Amino acid sequence: MRRSKVLPKSFYAREDPVEVARDLLGKILRVPSDGCAARIVETEAYGGPLDRASHAWRGKTPRNQTMFGPPGTAYIYLCYGMHRMLNVVTAPKGVAAAVLIRGVEPVAGQARMARRRKYSPNDPRVGAGPGALTQALGIRMGWDGCDLVSGPIRIEDDGMRLTDSEVRRGRRVGVDYAGPAARFPWRFSVCENPWVSRAKA
DNA sequence: ATGTCGATTTGCT
């Protein structure tokens, strides 16, 4: 095991969430309070005035306000009334942008994560999919807005680097309603990795 | 292997 360092605020404080989404692949998502950690293998960027798929496109609401907050915090929201989605807030405060975490490969606390998901530890369904990984890691709605450097959820760099040939880039999942924005190639995933969600197109 | 459908909060029309 390589030594992990928590990502600094500067990692998140960049103008373009697409860059952050790409660089998040291979990083470690950790919940220190229960010893679980997993490697990020799939992400999607959201934000900017042209992105109709972004929750912030129509402005601030009670649900999406943390997207407008400082970078390096977690935007957690409820989807379809039951699934918790974990996003990383990027861009300067006041600019709404975030990266959705869509797939993770468990690297610590695998048994605990598998138990929460009711699958065996080697089953990709434990961490493949945005709703699946938050359940596996025990991420709670109450953590919305928490700090990713010192809070209950942290993201670390253990030195892993992915070349462009190991990364797949394509359309985002489940945003067909968003007009031209539906075709933005803002989804990133690790090639050949079984912990990437099964997307329908 | 593929298709339909229900769960259930949030926000727009």
Add this chain to the structure above:
DNA sequence: GCAAATCGACATA
């Protein structure tokens, strides 16, 4: 009222 940055149960083949 209805669709949503989804998932899993169940049906059919």
